[in-house]
Amino acid sequence: MRPAAASAVLGLALAVGAPTVWALTRPEAAAGIPVEQALPAPAASSGASPLPALPAPTTRSSRPTEVRPAPAPARISVPALGVAAPVDAVGIADDGQMELPEDVSRVGWYRFGPEPGAGGSAVLAGHVDDREQGPGALLPLRDAAVGDEVTVTDVAGTVTRWRVVSRELITKQVLPVERIFARDGAPRLTLITCGGPFLPEYRSYRDNVVVVAEPAP
């Protein structure tokens, strides 16, 4: 075959093949059960139980009590994905969103919600990448599979083990924050980063990658 014909065939193969291979090999947008199903439902409002005419009151001291905070998470690892990162306690950014560590190699724990293992959804999140720093610690989350083990070690050295039950790509505007940041219900570990199409005009991704894990049996 002459070189011109060969290059025409090769070129066509590349033109058709590249999108085909990409479409076949890109990770599925979701794995496991839906995120909203994996997370604890919001607590029902107090039941409509009949009241006794005069309840028996309990009393307590009105002195200020000292609140001893539970140990904060210090490290997270997902061996199957090669994720191993230090964890910082974070709060709320000025724009009302969850604060994240500036350093994309670190992961933030929402300190106003439960710590991993307590009732409700403990949220660990990190930047997926940064223009200067490159890929972030949680970039591999988009490949998380059901059954992947996640371990979290707190500052006291206590380890909690979790298994992924759900991964989903959710448009940021409809992120179910009431579920994701729930402070009661069964213990869940929720890992979040960015994903989906990159929107250069906003210098931001369209979606959040949300991975929910349950306590490992």
Place this chain on the structure above:
Amino acid sequence: MTSLRTLGSVAGAAAVVGGLVLVATPATAADTATVSIIHGVPNTPVDVYVNGEELLPDFQPGTLTDPLQLPAGEYDLAIFPAGADPASTQPVMKADDVTLPAGADATVVAHLTAEGTPVLTPFVNDLSPVPAGQARVSVRHVAAAPPVDVRADGTPVAQGLTNADEATLNVPAGSISADVVLAGSDTVVIGPADLTLAEGTSSVVYAWGSEEAGYDLAVQSFSGMHSMPAGVPGGSAGLAGGSSLSLVTAFSAAGLALAGAGAFRLARSRG
């Protein structure tokens, strides 16, 4: 809700307060009001009577009840010295026709006026949502004392607060050192005391007591008013997801160019 507040201080045994519209007899939580009682009259253990029935015997100064769910409606409250016979004893404090509207959350405070007379003052608790990252703090002056300023870490957060009055504000969650000074002065009356203002909660801080018995702070905590973060940011480079698509497009375009060039040369070599 605020109408409850207008009931104000109910001083003395004979005081009768004009009630509001009576709410229909309730049976379920939807028609209930939540009430707590806090005792801030020094050295006076008491029995609490509601509608002539004993609710709480031997209620000690410096303690408070957990929130009580009561059917909405009107209540007569009477406070007697602990162990006294209500049939033959004058109440120390009394408030008649206190209206508890459905859904209200109130704290009834047994305390001293600025002049030292025992009174009952109902306060409405603000349990509206607290912005994410913040805590609500209310300070209530219920001590036999002149107007005061309440300071957090040395900065006044409530100034010129008078007896039976309150100030409420939202602050960043965290720990503060609180003290109470005579209004406009640096004369510390109470504290300093370390207070933990947990995110999404409301702490109601009472300055109570008297000069003879001493002053102290009392704290009542409410939780569950937290708000959620608006979202989760994360990522500015386009290295994940989006970039692989542009890489695919580039490969595909290069393939098309290569094919085009090949076809062009093929056509020319035949022509």
